[in-house]
Amino acid sequence: MARPRRFSLTVSLISLVEFLSLTSASMSQQLCADGGGGGPAAGVRAGYWSPSSSRYSPVSSIDASLFTHLYYSSVSIDEASYAVAPPPADEASLLAAFSSTVKSGSPSAKTMLSIGTDEYRMDVSNAAFSRMASDRSLRGVFINSSVELARANGFDGLDLSWIFPATQMDMENLGVLLAEWRAKITEESTTNSLSEPLLLTATLYFSNHLFDMPDDNLDYPIDDISSNLNWANILTFGFHGGSNVTTVDAPLYDATSHFSVSYGVISWLDAGVPPCKLVMGIPLFGRSWFLRNKAKNGIGSPTAAAGTKQRKSNQTGIIAYAEVEEYMDSASTVVTYDSQSVAEYFYNGDLWVSFDSAQVVQKKLEFAARSQLLGYFLWTVGFDDSNSTISKQATESWHQYGQGGFGTMHAGGSNQYVAFNSSSVSSGSWYSKILSYLLSSVLLLVTLSR
Ligand SMILES: *[C@@H]1O[C@H](CO)[C@@H](O)[C@H](O)[C@H]1NC(C)=O
Ligand SMILES: *[C@@H]1O[C@H](CO)[C@@H](O)[C@H](O)[C@H]1NC(C)=O
Numbered sequence: 394m395a396r397p398r399r400f401s402l403t404v405s406l407i408s409l410v411e412f413l414s415l416t417s418a419s420m421s422q423q424l425c426a427d428g429g430g431g432g433p434a435a436g437v438r439a440g441y442w443s444p445s446s447s448r449y450s451p452v453s454s455i456d457a458s459l460f461t462h463l464y465y466s467s468v469s470i471d472e473a474s475y476a477v478a479p480p481p482a483d484e485a486s487l488l489a490a491f492s493s494t495v496k497s498g499s500p501s502a503k504t505m506l507s508i509g510t511d512e513y514r515m516d517v518s519n520a521a522f523s524r525m526a527s528d529r530s531l532r533g534v535f536i537n538s539s540v541e542l543a544r545a546n547g548f549d550g551l552d553l554s555w556i557f558p559a560t561q562m563d564m565e566n567l568g569v570l571l572a573e574w575r576a577k578i579t580e581e582s583t584t585n586s587l588s589e590p591l592l593l594t595a596t597l598y599f600s601n602h603l604f605d606m607p608d609d610n611l612d613y614p615i616d617d618i619s620s621n622l623n624w625a626n627i628l629t630f631g632f633h634g635g636s637n638v639t640t641v642d643a644p645l646y647d648a649t650s651h652f653s654v655s656y657g658v659i660s661w662l663d664a665g666v667p668p669c670k671l672v673m674g675i676p677l678f679g680r681s682w683f684l685r686n687k688a689k690n691g692i693g694s695p696t697a698a699a700g701t702k703q704r705k706s707n708q709t710g711i712i713a714y715a716e717v718e719e720y721m722d723s724a725s726t727v728v729t730y731d732s733q734s735v736a737e738y739f740y741n742g743d744l745w746v747s748f749d750s751a752q753v754v755q756k757k758l759e760f761a762a763r764s765q766l767l768g769y770f771l772w773t774v775g776f777d778d779s780n781s782t783i784s785k786q787a788t789e790s791w792h793q794y795g796q797g798g799f800g801t802m803h804a805g806g807s808n809q810y811v812a813f814n815s816s817s818v819s820s821g822s823w824y825s826k827i828l829s830y831l832l833s834s835v836l837l838l839v840t841l842s843r
């Protein structure tokens with residue numbers, strides 16, 4: 394008689410497990426479906442385009458079929474009215490034409506208007522975001538103007554790129570801003586039957602905790618981010634701008650510090666953001682230095698200065714992928730792929746550059762797909778070469794590794810920066826909470842049935 398009983402117990406355990414895992418999957422799908430169409434089945438393959446790149450990479454030259462979402466990056470906040478600032482006169486026509494140009498290249502591509510910190514006036518610009526977020530009526534002004542500007546120019550969504558909130562009060566206010574913004578978008582969509590609701594995303598720090606800030610207790614508001622954004626784009630690059638020794642600038646792994654892509658991704662997952670809300674950044678720029686001594690050209694070698702301004706990036710120490718490629722064609726360039734950190738660098742005479750090659754991009758997207766992330770974004774698409782080499786590599790890798798499908802099981806990760814593999818997945822908070830809940834239910838049932 395024991396046999397049938399055990400059999401039925403097994404069956405009920407299996408259905409319980411199935412029920413619970415279906416419930417948790419549908420809960421996360423529900424979260425991910427918030428805002429409608431926010432989590433496209435094939436994931437997000439996004440790119441940021443900067444109006445300053447229009448002189449060498451006009452919107453019409455982008456192969457939009459390689460992207461699901463293209464961001465106009467960016468307009469800023471008006472420091473007097475706290476509304477979204479209209480673009481400078483020489484960029485107005487670029488903003489107006491962006492959506493229609495992208496869609497004529499690829500009708501299914503969505504366009505996003507990014508509203509961000511003005512990089513040339515960071516302090517005043519961030520102060521304006523901080524002030525706006527702290528005041529209910531100023532938030533209303535900002536939010537209303539953002540929706541108006543997006544609709545007037547045919548955008549499908551909005552992005553907040555506040556780089557970065559600097560106090561705990563900023564973080565709290567950011568949460569309130571996102572909730573009110575989402576409410577406005579929902580309300581607007583009920584009065585606008587012609588269009589889908591606007592998408593809402595944010596461009597955030599690489600990890601959920603901000604390092605090297607005056608306040609060392611600064612974390613993003615996880616629940617407000619998870620429940621109000623269609624997804625978050627995390628800036629998993631640009632880690633070592635100020636370094637006085639050569640160093641890889643966006644390594645996937647770093648066993649000696651938390652400044653790595655894997656650390657950032659896992660920190661967000663551990664903090665509780667579902668992976669289907671997370672989109673990982675890939676830099677299309679490299680970091681350049683002049684070596685102090687040409688003969689010392691490995692990682693960790695002393696540098697004399699940041700590399701000279703290049704035509705495309707127009708910033709010292711930054712070099713576009715297309716410009717990296719020009720150096721790669723030279724016989725005097727020596728290239729090294731570092732498999733431990735998953736990064737590439739080259740030197741040529743006294744120039745030393747760390748960059749993301751096609752191989753690095755492939756490895757990073759394998760990591761992103763294995764972590765069940767929603768997708769990736771490229772920063773910025775104008776830095777790719779004229780064959781869109783990296784943009785194509787990214788799309789191909791995503792299709793290759795993303796084939797397992799999305800939305801059924803969401804892996805978390807342990808907050809250890811050394812390595813990320815399938816055996817460390819189960820110690821992650823989000824996934825492991827469900828798992829340990831399942832196990833304890835099973836144990837409880839077994840105990841009860843004795
Ligand atoms: C924003 O727009 C709503 C209507 O959608 C209006 O009720 C509200 O007063 C506006 N807020 C501000 C600050 O203009
Ligand atoms: C780099 O800077 C650090 C402190 O910021 C200093 O300790 C170190 O000596 C410097 N290294 C070189 C090669 O200048």
Ligand SMILES: *[C@@H]1O[C@H](CO)[C@@H](O)[C@H](O)[C@H]1NC(C)=O
Pocket residue numbers: 445707
């Ligand atoms: C390059 O950057 C400088 C500021 O460093 C700016 O004044 C100039 O307009 C930029 N040039 C182009 C072509 O974007």
Ligand SMILES: *[C@@H]1O[C@H](CO)[C@@H](O)[C@H](O)[C@H]1NC(C)=O
Pocket residue numbers: 718778779780782
């Ligand atoms: C683009 O592709 C063509 C054909 O494969 C090749 O001849 C050319 O060198 C490539 N250009 C760049 C910038 O990679």
Ligand SMILES: *[C@@H]1O[C@H](CO)[C@@H](O)[C@H](O)[C@H]1NC(C)=O
Pocket residue numbers: 812813814815816817
């Ligand atoms: C996976 O991670 C575990 C513990 O985190 C480690 O013991 C194991 O060697 C790793 N496996 C690989 C293939 O990296």
